[in-house]
Amino acid sequence: MTGRPVPPAPSRTRRYALGETAGAVRECRDLTRQALREWFGPAGTPGHVAVDDALLLVSELVTNAYTHGGVPYELCLDRTDGRLWVQVSDTSPERPRPHGRHRAGRPSGHGLYLLERLSAAWGWLPRGEGKAVWFEVVVIPGLGDDDRPTVEG
Amino acid sequence: MTGRPVPPAPSRTRRYALGETAGAVRECRDLTRQALREWFGPAGTPGHVAVDDALLLVSELVTNAYTHGGVPYELCLDRTDGRLWVQVSDTSPERPRPHGRHRAGRPSGHGLYLLERLSAAWGWLPRGEGKAVWFEVVVIPGLGDDDRPTVEG
């Protein structure tokens, strides 16, 4: 059963510690913007809907981590083929819980609704006493294993 | 924003590569049984419902990874306070999809139903081109940070 090596983690991963400083939400967007540009070239620049959506959703997760999640402690960005996988970890064992039916006029519940609507997938996983909430967006649609993400845009 | 170190991963983690050999499902149960005993003492031995449930759910996830999941490649066991967190990774981008309403007499759909009913929580996460499916069970209920898991049972 052993013998075969475990395949490597996603080809590129960046982890950032989150502090208590104001400005962290924007800093997380900036780090994500930078990673997207470096990983996906022109397709990874603002104005492309997947990029705008990713920056919005990063904002939502980091905000939730600060407002509901005890102490937020890590932003993790992963690239897998044409996708970006984002995880935001915090120390609270409480999990994200979508409000009931979404109502456009109600001043709450829009964060997870946007996550549900705009991500390719989202979820959470236990991490230490707390958890990570994650989402995935497709930056370069239909990119297979052998395609190269440098020509588009 | 940097500066504070990222808290360590869960205190104990064991990773096992999955091979193509018959017997892997049982081998995964055996590895889980062993980890539960070593991590949780008497409370982690078979006959305790959380342990029996964990072995059953490991079986379900590994079976699904072999039957639906492309190439299964890793069993990962994590201990966090009184809980066991299990991940089974495979190379298929398809995700677990609970059948519609569960029906007791139908010869399918029981795997994820058991997962839903018997785990404290479950989910999946992207991993490389594929994913990990995970679940968590409470082995020692109410165990806080400062309790020690050696006296029960």
Added chain:
Amino acid sequence: MESRPGGRSDTAVLLLKGELDHDTAAPLRSALRRNAEATRLVVDCAGLRFCDSTGLNLLLRARLRHLARGGSVDLSGLRSPVARVFEVTGALLIFRVYEDVEAALDDGMTTSGPGRRIP
């Protein structure tokens, strides 16, 4: 996997042992196929230490086949932790379940005829 006639020519008994899962299901699968003609099939689980949804699905599939021919698949001797799988999935209410294989066979002899259709 042991199988033996159940005292009546139209009844067969399968004795399950050990741990039943995806990797060990082949013998049960072929025994079920071999005994598909038996009107009544009693599957005794007294020796079964483990069973997950793979085993449950095989038995549910056999039940549907036997039902379709007017027969039945009955179970006996469910022990923990196997009983829990059947309980949680609701399969305990789907199968006729006996304390042990003797009770299953007695029931077939006395209170109801073979070939009885289970609702």
Added chain:
Amino acid sequence: MESRPGGRSDTAVLLLKGELDHDTAAPLRSALRRNAEATRLVVDCAGLRFCDSTGLNLLLRARLRHLARGGSVDLSGLRSPVARVFEVTGALLIFRVYEDVEAALDDGMTTSGPGRRIP
């Protein structure tokens, strides 16, 4: 955050700039509080490069307060990517939204009186 009277004494205009999120919401929060008495509040987003649900919630909450007093909160100048947040959440249908702040103020002057209740 700039705010100015909207040409009529019962109308106020807020000009939003930059990136609006959890960490930068304080000025908008207090400007909304300061202008809670205005019958009509026009929030011009032409200078807004980013807005997430934190900003949206602030505006929705202000809208409910103004509605309760027979007033309104109207928006103008939504640009990408801010427009997308309002579109996806359905907030575009909740607020009265104008191309730019001039259109918003013209509308207040001509086609309807101030204090008009938005359904």
